[in-house]
Amino acid sequence: MSGDDKIHLSYQVEGGDLTRAGEASSSVKQTLRKLGLDPAVIRRVSVCMYEGEINMVIHANGGLAMVDVGLDDIVITLTDFGPGIPDIDKAMQAGYTTAADSVRDLGFGAGMGLPNMKKYSDDMKIKSIVGMGTTVTMVINIP
Amino acid sequence: MTLREVRDLLGAEVLSGDELLDTEVHAAFGSDLMSDVLAFVQDQGLLLTGLNSPQVIRTAEMMDMKCVVFIRGKAPASSILELAQDRGLVVMSTPLRMYQACGVLYSAGLSG
Numbered sequence: 001m002s003g004d005d006k007i008h009l010s011y012q013v014e015g016g017d018l019t020r021a022g023e024a025s026s027s028v029k030q031t032l033r034k035l036g037l038d039p040a041v042i043r044r045v046s047v048c049m050y051e052g053e054i055n056m057v058i059h060a061n062g063g064l065a066m067v068d069v070g071l072d073d074i075v076i077t078l079t080d081f082g083p084g085i086p087d088i089d090k091a092m093q094a095g096y097t098t099a100a101d102s103v104r105d106l107g108f109g110a111g112m113g114l115p116n117m118k119k120y121s122d123d124m125k126i127k128s129i130v131g132m133g134t135t136v137t138m139v140i141n142i143p
Numbered sequence: 144m145t146l147r148e149v150r151d152l153l154g155a156e157v158l159s160g161d162e163l164l165d166t167e168v169h170a171a172f173g174s175d176l177m178s179d180v181l182a183f184v185q186d187q188g189l190l191l192t193g194l195n196s197p198q199v200i201r202t203a204e205m206m207d208m209k210c211v212v213f214i215r216g217k218a219p220a221s222s223i224l225e226l227a228q229d230r231g232l233v234v235m236s237t238p239l240r241m242y243q244a245c246g247v248l249y250s251a252g253l254s255g
């Protein structure tokens with residue numbers, strides 16, 4: 001499949017309001033279902049995208065989510081212009097979080113998102129510049 | 144176990160998805176922390192939670208769960224129920240507390 005044949009989805013994710021977070025992930029999930037993809041693949045994409053979307057909302061005041069669906073893989077790219085991540089290795093550790101108590105009251109902020117995204121993707125890269133923003137790219141292979 | 148049996152065991156009120164009570168679930172997960180649900184749920188079809196937020200429905204949807212049970216008689220907002228309806232999720236509310244609700248279901252054969 002050439003690059004042009006890929007299905008490209010993109011969403012503006014609003015920051016701040018955690019009650020609306022997940023709309024993009026939900027839309028992606030429904031699209032992948034309509035395409036008839038393997039439910040196991042859809043689950044992995046769902047977890048990766050939703051964790052990443054929540055992170056953009058709670059840590060970076062929103063951003064842009066892009067999903068490219070090819071024949072061999074699905075690539076999720078999440079870009080934000082938030083505060084950036086000063087120490088990515090530390091942020092990747094299970095349990096590490098800077099989330100406020102208000103976030104924890106809403107059921108998030110356990111420091112599990114990034115490790116979970118790593119676990120459920122076949123490849124994950126984080127590029128971040130403090131004061132500029134963060135881009136997280138995840139690849140999920142289609143077996 | 145069907146969701147109808149879950150309802151009866153928990154003395155729960157069905158708030159959304161009455162028509163889906165014949166759906167079968169084989170295992171359940173109880174947590175107020177959606178981070179944990181995302182990290183640990185595999186094929187548990189039922190989520191018991193004390194967290195009253197739309198993110199409960201979103202999280203259950205992402206994990207392909209069939210039903211959310213709000214414990215301690217929590218009454219989710221109509222916007223939460225609409226979201227659940229839209230996604231084909233059954234929503235119930237039980238007066239039982241978390242430990243009791245999990246205990247009842249576990250004793251009746253629903254695994255973790």
Ligand SMILES: Nc1ncnc2c1ncn2[C@@H]1O[C@H](COP(=O)(O)OP(=O)(O)OP(=O)(O)O)[C@@H](O)[C@H]1O
Pocket residue numbers: 051055056059060080082083084085091092096097098099107108109110111112113114115134178
């Ligand atoms: N897009 C982002 N912009 C800025 N900081 C981020 C971003 N994503 C993650 N972080 C930082 O990395 C930390 C760890 O992220 P991770 O997703 O693992 O946990 P969490 O979001 O704090 O909690 P959980 O994911 O369990 O709800 C966050 O607390 C935050 O400091």
Ligand SMILES: [Mg+2]
Pocket residue numbers: 051054055109112113114
């Ligand atoms: Mg997170």
